[in-house]
Amino acid sequence: MKKNKSTLTGKVKRYAKVSSKLTGATARIASNKLIGKNDLNKNADIILNALGGLKGPLMKAAQLLSTIPDALPKEYAEKLQTLQAEAPPMGWFFVKRRMASELGKDWLKKFDSFENNAKNAASLGQVHKASIKGNTIACKLQYPDMSSTVAADLKQLKLIFSLYGTWDKTIKTKDIYDELSDRLKEELDYKRELKNMLLFYEILKNQKYINVPKPIKDLSTDRLLSMTWLSGESFMKWKKSSPKIKNHLALTLFYAWYIPFYKYGIIHGDPHPGNYQVDNTNKDKPKINLLDFGCIRIFPAKFVKGVIDLYIAMRDNNTELAINAYKSWGFNDLSKDLIEVLNIWALYIYGPLLENKKRKIQDPKALKNGKEVASNVYKELKKLGGVAPPKEFVLIDRAAVGLGSVFMHLNAELNWHEIIEELIENFDEEELDIRQKSILKKFNL
Numbered sequence: 001m002k003k004n005k006s007t008l009t010g011k012v013k014r015y016a017k018v019s020s021k022l023t024g025a026t027a028r029i030a031s032n033k034l035i036g037k038n039d040l041n042k043n044a045d046i047i048l049n050a051l052g053g054l055k056g057p058l059m060k061a062a063q064l065l066s067t068i069p070d071a072l073p074k075e076y077a078e079k080l081q082t083l084q085a086e087a088p089p090m091g092w093f094f095v096k097r098r099m100a101s102e103l104g105k106d107w108l109k110k111f112d113s114f115e116n117n118a119k120n121a122a123s124l125g126q127v128h129k130a131s132i133k134g135n136t137i138a139c140k141l142q143y144p145d146m147s148s149t150v151a152a153d154l155k156q157l158k159l160i161f162s163l164y165g166t167w168d169k170t171i172k173t174k175d176i177y178d179e180l181s182d183r184l185k186e187e188l189d190y191k192r193e194l195k196n197m198l199l200f201y202e203i204l205k206n207q208k209y210i211n212v213p214k215p216i217k218d219l220s221t222d223r224l225l226s227m228t229w230l231s232g233e234s235f236m237k238w239k240k241s242s243p244k245i246k247n248h249l250a251l252t253l254f255y256a257w258y259i260p261f262y263k264y265g266i267i268h269g270d271p272h273p274g275n276y277q278v279d280n281t282n283k284d285k286p287k288i289n290l291l292d293f294g295c296i297r298i299f300p301a302k303f304v305k306g307v308i309d310l311y312i313a314m315r316d317n318n319t320e321l322a323i324n325a326y327k328s329w330g331f332n333d334l335s336k337d338l339i340e341v342l343n344i345w346a347l348y349i350y351g352p353l354l355e356n357k358k359r360k361i362q363d364p365k366a367l368k369n370g371k372e373v374a375s376n377v378y379k380e381l382k383k384l385g386g387v388a389p390p391k392e393f394v395l396i397d398r399a400a401v402g403l404g405s406v407f408m409h410l411n412a413e414l415n416w417h418e419i420i421e422e423l424i425e426n427f428d429e430e431e432l433d434i435r436q437k438s439i440l441k442k443f444n445l
Contacts, residue, residue, distance in 0.1 A: 089121035090143065095128070098141055102224040110219065114139070122274070124187060124294070129229060136229040137216060146188055146223075154181050175330075179391035183269060187294035190225040195443045196293035197227065200268070202439065203260045204290070209252045211279055211289045230289040232277025235406055238286075243413065245286065249278065250412030252288045254419065257399055262423045265304045265436045269295035269395040271402030297395045298440070301433035302328055307396065308424050314343075314350045322346070330390025349400055352416040359416070361407040 090098065095116070099107045108114060111130045118126035125142040143149075158177055186192060194215045201212040211230055219226035238249060253276065261267045268275075270292060279287040306328030313322035319339070326334055326342060347354075352361050 089118040089126045090141075092116045094144070095141065098144060099224070102141070102221045103219065120274070125223075130226075132216075132219070137219075138213070138227050138229045139219070140190070140225040140227075142188070142190065142223040150184055150188060154184065157181075175391040176389060176394055179394040183295050183297070183395070186296075189222060190220060190294075191222055192445075193225055193294045194220050195445050196296045199266070199296075199439065199443045199445060200260065200290065200293060202442070203264055203266070204256065207252075207255060207259065209248075209285065209287045210256050211287050213289075213291070230277065230279065230291070232279045232289040235273060235276065235278060236409065238278055239409060239411075243411075245284070246410040247412050247414055248285060249288065250407045250410050251414060251419065253403060253406060256288055256290050257403060258423060261299070261399075262304065262308075262427070263432070263435065264439060265299045265301055265432055267297050267299070267395060267399055268293070269297045269398060271399055271406070273406070295395075297392075298436070298445070299392060301429045301436065303392055304432060305427070305429045308427055310346055311350050311353060311420065311424070314346055315354055330392060349397075353420045354417065356417040357415060358413050360411065360413050361404050361416070 095118075096108075103110060111132055112134070114130040115128055117128075119129050119138075120127040124146055125140050128139045128141065130137050130139050157180065194217065197213060197215050201214060204210045204212055213227040213230050216226040216228070235249065238246065241249075256276070257268055257271065268290070272292075275290070275292040277289040277291065279289050281287065306325045309321050309328070310325035312318065313325055322343060323334060323339060326339065331338075331342070352359060
């Protein structure tokens with residue numbers, strides 16, 4: 001009973017804090033609209049100021065949302081990208097109390113050492129460095145009462161969507177909200193993340209340049225996840241490396257994301273820069289540490305086939321195949337005009353894969369960049385009465401945009417066409433379905 005009361009109190013406090021800020025923001029925006037002022041930059045500033053003092057899952061959702069083209073206007077997206085998803089770390093007193101609730105009052109005796117200060121603090125929890133039997137490990141400890149925090153934040157995220165939707169209905173956001181909600185709730189379950197980690201370890205075990213940590217089951221619970229410690233550096237520290245090394249890193253990162261997707265219909269849904277590192281043990285052929293397996297998306301084989309079919313449709317200029325691909329993705333009411341607009345965005349996303357030559361992910365000679373393309377697509381969709389992006393679109397697009405940004409920073413130049421053709425060679429929808437069911441059953445997912 002005491003726990004329920006605490007959870008309720010946490011929800012009430014969170015609702016009150018966020019609601020009061022957003023209610024004020026809503027009133028100011030409504031007032032501006034009433035007197036004829038509808039400046040999206042100013043409106044975005046109002047929302048940013050309302051949310052800027054908050055931390056936790058709401059910020060994580062907002063940052064994720066900001067990378068989805070046209071889910072919100074570019075003015076909102078650019079402002080949301082400035083928010084920090086990191087929360088202040090728990091002090092040692094709270095850490096001891098949380099660890100005792102997960103592993104018992106004698107929890108410290110289970111470790112050879114356990115560092116008081118967190119190495120990393122993020123939106124849902126923080127990581128402490130420890131050791132057992134002479135081996136260095138990482139302990140990811142969830143903050144207290146995060147279920148009520150997530151519930152409260154998701155309610156406010158819905159308010160943000162409705163706030164924008166009152167004057168612009170170009171992008172229908174219900175399915176996007178449902179997807180963000182499902183993924184955030186899953187991230188609270190560290191036992192599920194432990195299984196996800198084992199899953200990716202199995203899928204990528206033959207990739208000699210990709211490291212996946214191994215979980216330690218005896219020191220893991222619903223809210224504590226212990227794993228082998230992986231040492232590495234930020235990708236940004238490698239921006240001045242030789243082209244050969246940067247291309248190697250870009251290719252390895254591409255494989256880390258897309259081998260699981262094209263071979264098993266599974267994708268790591270959060271290509272945040274903090275979720276991968278460079279292991280520089282071998283400076284000529286550095287490895288990548290893949291981290292944080294809370295946001296994992298499993299797609300039906302039919303959807304993966306749709307992604308491949310759309311690529312083939314763009315490659316071969318096959319309109320009929322493109323229509324079938326959009327339908328398999330979940331786009332409905334496809335008029336000729338809507339298909340033409342969707343094709344503009346598809347050609348931009350798939351563009352680097354269509355040319356059979358070495359090139360950068362962003363062609364410097366291109367007449368339009370991603371923002372311009374997205375803006376034009378948005379304008380055309382608005383003329384057509386809007387569109388409801390399917391929920392599966394969220395993390396697929398997140399991966400493409402997030403990884404593309406890293407490849408641009410690295411200035412990588414590869415034959416992306418050859419890479420994708422090799423990955424999808426001999427693709428068989430039925431075989432993928434069998435592989436997926438088999439591996440998910442193995443890890444009870």
